[in-house]
Amino acid sequence: MIEPSIALYGEAFKQAARILARMLEDTGARYALLVDRKGFVLAHQESLWAPPPPDLDSIATLVAGNAAATRALAELLGEEHFAEILHQGKEQGLYVEEIDDNAILVVIFDPSAPVGRIKIEGKKSAAALKKILAEAAADTAAERKKLGLDTEYRESAAALLDDLFGEA
Amino acid sequence: MSTINFANREINFKIVYYGPGLSGKTTNLKHVYSRIPENRKGEMVSLATEDERTLFFDFLPVDLGEVKGFKTRFHLYTVPGQVFYNASRKLILRGVDGLVFVADSAPNRLRANAESMRNLRENLAEYGLSLENIPLVLQINKRDLPDALPVDMIRAVIDPEGQYPLFEAIAVKGQGVFEPLREVSRRVLERLAAET
Numbered sequence: 001m002i003e004p005s006i007a008l009y010g011e012a013f014k015q016a017a018r019i020l021a022r023m024l025e026d027t028g029a030r031y032a033l034l035v036d037r038k039g040f041v042l043a044h045q046e047s048l049w050a051p052p053p054p055d056l057d058s059i060a061t062l063v064a065g066n067a068a069a070t071r072a073l074a075e076l077l078g079e080e081h082f083a084e085i086l087h088q089g090k091e092q093g094l095y096v097e098e099i100d101d102n103a104i105l106v107v108i109f110d111p112s113a114p115v116g117r118i119k120i121e122g123k124k125s126a127a128a129l130k131k132i133l134a135e136a137a138a139d140t141a142a143e144r145k146k147l148g149l150d151t152e153y154r155e156s157a158a159a160l161l162d163d164l165f166g167e168a
Numbered sequence: 169m170s171t172i173n174f175a176n177r178e179i180n181f182k183i184v185y186y187g188p189g190l191s192g193k194t195t196n197l198k199h200v201y202s203r204i205p206e207n208r209k210g211e212m213v214s215l216a217t218e219d220e221r222t223l224f225f226d227f228l229p230v231d232l233g234e235v236k237g238f239k240t241r242f243h244l245y246t247v248p249g250q251v252f253y254n255a256s257r258k259l260i261l262r263g264v265d266g267l268v269f270v271a272d273s274a275p276n277r278l279r280a281n282a283e284s285m286r287n288l289r290e291n292l293a294e295y296g297l298s299l300e301n302i303p304l305v306l307q308i309n310k311r312d313l314p315d316a317l318p319v320d321m322i323r324a325v326i327d328p329e330g331q332y333p334l335f336e337a338i339a340v341k342g343q344g345v346f347e348p349l350r351e352v353s354r355r356v357l358e359r360l361a362a363e364t
Contacts, residue, residue: 038263039227039243040171040180055211057229061243062213065224068259154361157235158354164208164232165350 008034008042012136016129020045023125027118029109030092034129036103039064053108063096063106071098084119095119097126103133170265170360178239181356182263183349186288187270188280189221189249192309192339196270197226197246199345204230222248225260242353249284258291266356267304268348270339271326273316282325303355306334307348312341 008016020032020043030050034043039061046053053059066085074082085096088111095107095118105126109118171180185193194214201212210229217223225245232240247257269288271281292298306327308319319336327334333351337344 036171036263038171038182042171057210057243058213058227061227065215065259068262069224069256072255072259150361153236153238154357157232157240157357160233160235160240161350161353161357164204164230165346165353 008133008136012132012139013043015132016043017045019125019128019132023107023121026121027107027109028113029095029107029118031106031108032125033060033063033106034099034103035060035063035106037064037067037101042103059106059108063094063104067096067098067104084122086115086119088115093118095122097122099126099130100133102137103129105129170356171263172238177237178241179235179360180241180243181265181353181360182243182245183266183268183352183356184260184264185244185246185268185270186284187249187309188272188277188284189251191249191270191272191277191281191284192337193246193249193270194220194222194226195339196268196307196309196337196345196349197228197244199339199342200230200244200349201228203342203346207231208233221250222246223253224248224256244349251283251287254287254291257287258294261291261295261297264292264297264302265359266352267299267302268307268352269304269326269332270307270309271322273308273310273313273322275315275317278317278322278325281322285326303352303359304332305348305352305355306332307337307339307344308334309337309339309344311336311344312338 016034020034023032024045024047030047031053032045033041033056036042041056041060044056070085071081074080081098087094093109095109097105099105105122107118107122185196187193201209208231213227215224225247228244230242230244232242245260247260269285289299292302308322310316323330323334335344335348339345
């Protein structure tokens, strides 16, 4: 078994999406993402007024890499972790908060959104998400069994692999 | 372990290209990127120095398509090969589902191949992982070098027991790039099916 992977489904997913949406409402930020530390997007929300976001996979991957590097730096300095990462540009800012050992909260905001509020709401949202993720993790094993990711899945996927990677 | 996102009905796998510096890991990814149809790939991200040495990682998401109602995707990563960058290299291994080890055929890189394989085992061990539980395939790259070492000699230092699938490649010409990727992906899928 490699890494506890997080699976969000049903009610847990809806709750996480609601927390992200509320975060956007309360802060006036553009986008909020729940990302796992491997760099996969678990859930995301966009403000209605915001333009379409840049490629979410790229954001998630870079944030996860950045968070991993930041944590390694913290450990080198004898800290358990650094609580948050904040980048502020002319047009947009990026706020990253560690949720737990598996997940990260990412908020992208305009200069008009107050940073203090982003931080306060970010920490609040991270705490709420942490609870949901802990509950979801407990259910994961049982849910996986129900998926039916069996030989049939493997064979169909392998056929697609041949289609996509078959030519050389 | 693969990440399963039930809400979006997605299954994601993380494949990492490992190996010594300049063995051709980024070249592999660039070739994959150039050959995969536009609608099946995302943006390729490269964090490299000015002289095109990978500093942190390269990243390429590939969309396999829908399988039994699940969108199935592979995220391909390379690590920085240079010995110096071990701290960042180790971070990329987090959550890895499958590995392609890219070895260099040049005679003066034989030792680098061996050291990189040892480094891979050490870094996996820090995550509590080993090559017993992560699918690994070998790609012996740069077969077109005039003084390329015999494959058996390279295998002897990275896989003395001959237990991993091996592919010869000239990645810069696109030869032998897709075969190891397909094989490791197949093995990763098998493992998922075995787990669930």
